[in-house]
Amino acid sequence: MKSEALLISFLLIIISCFTLGCGQETEVAQGITIEDDFGRQVVIHTVPKKIVSLTPSGTEILFALGLGPRVVGGTNFDNYPPEALDLPKVGDYENPNLESIIALEPDLVLADSIHQKAVEELERLGIPVLAFDPASVAGVYDTLIRIGTATGVLEAAEELVDQMQSEVADLTAPLASLAEEDKPTVYYEIWYEPLITVGPQTYIHDMITLAGGHNIAADAQTPWPEYSLEVLIEKDPQIIICPRILMGGITVEEEDFAGRPGWGNITAVREGRIYLVEDDLISRPGPRCVQGLKELVQILHPDLYPTN
Known part of the structure; x- marks a missing residue:
């Protein structure tokens, strides 16, 4: 009798678990x-x-x-x-x-x-x-x-x-005490001819901001503003970031920027603060955004985040 009671109890537990599982699936099915x-x-x-x-x-x-x-x-x-x-x-x-x-x-x-x-x-x-x-x-x-x-x-x-x-909290915690003047101005290049960058209300803009930078196009009226060289020189970014490979598979080299007419007047070019990144980590809003953010904070604040 005792063994039968144990068997019945075991069966009831199994039936209960199965019923709960079916209930959850029914909720989804509805x-x-x-x-x-x-x-x-x-x-x-x-x-x-x-x-x-x-x-x-x-x-x-x-x-x-x-x-x-x-x-x-x-x-x-x-x-x-x-x-x-x-x-x-x-x-x-x-x-x-x-x-x-x-x-x-x-x-x-x-x-x-x-x-x-x-x-x-x-x-x-x-x-x-x-x-x-x-x-x-x-x-x-x-x-x-x-x-x-x-x-x-x-x-x-x-x-x-x-x-x-x-x-993300661990990455950005040291940035909380930064003064605004210690956040570098950033130009993120999407395309060269014409010059296209990232404006407000875009994922890359948010990444730059989270990483402790000032997007020079934060005041733009469109998400993907076009700039003239004159406006870019006037904005004078301290840091230039560009994907290593642009749309269409075009490969970019850091030296390309110094060779562009008039770009020698830009602080980032004069000081050699041009960084090529894997675009998928920076522009693709998915699980690897933490990796992209880490790369950005190491670029913008190497004193706080030394690379290997």
Whole structure:
């Protein structure tokens, strides 16, 4: 009798655990609503099993949350983690191919603000799409939580956000006591002809600010302002930062800046404070933003953050 009672108790525990698990899945199956960065209320009816990512940052987030096995498609620009290189491609970042996306039969697509037309078409076809375009590191945290919620891995997302917030806090703590005059002025070059930089309300602007710098284009009226050489000389940045590889695969060398006519009048060029960076770490709003931020603070404040 005693053994039978133990067996019954054990079975009840198993049934209880199973029931709780089914209850959680039922809650997801009934639908959760996520608001994306288009302000759309997107209902996710079931836990997504086949996800297509139209953004490199979205792909990085999915893999960082342990969702790599569920990712069935990405873009030609997906290069991290290495496993992303092997994903079936649905076009490039700016021009995803709708037919390729549909052929993969996704139950969730992650998009960006530039994909409005694709989002509308996929939505019309009944394919759930979430569009995210965080303009700050805090926005990355929020995006991680929303993607974690939509994909049923909220706990993993919260753990990752906690870790990132802790690392960012450690990086930025020594900057809190800096006087404004000790924060160098920064020109971040997106393109050379014409000169294009980053304005306010952009992710890179937020990264520069967090790293203890003053973006010379913080007063611009657009996110991606064009500058004349005269305006750049007038702004006279103390530091110039540029991706090692620009759009189209164009490689940049530090010596290029000194050879540009008139650039010798700029403090950063005269003092040799020109830094080439891996653009993906600085401009891609995803889990590796902490690495990008660390690189920036080492550039802007080498006395506080000596490199190896």
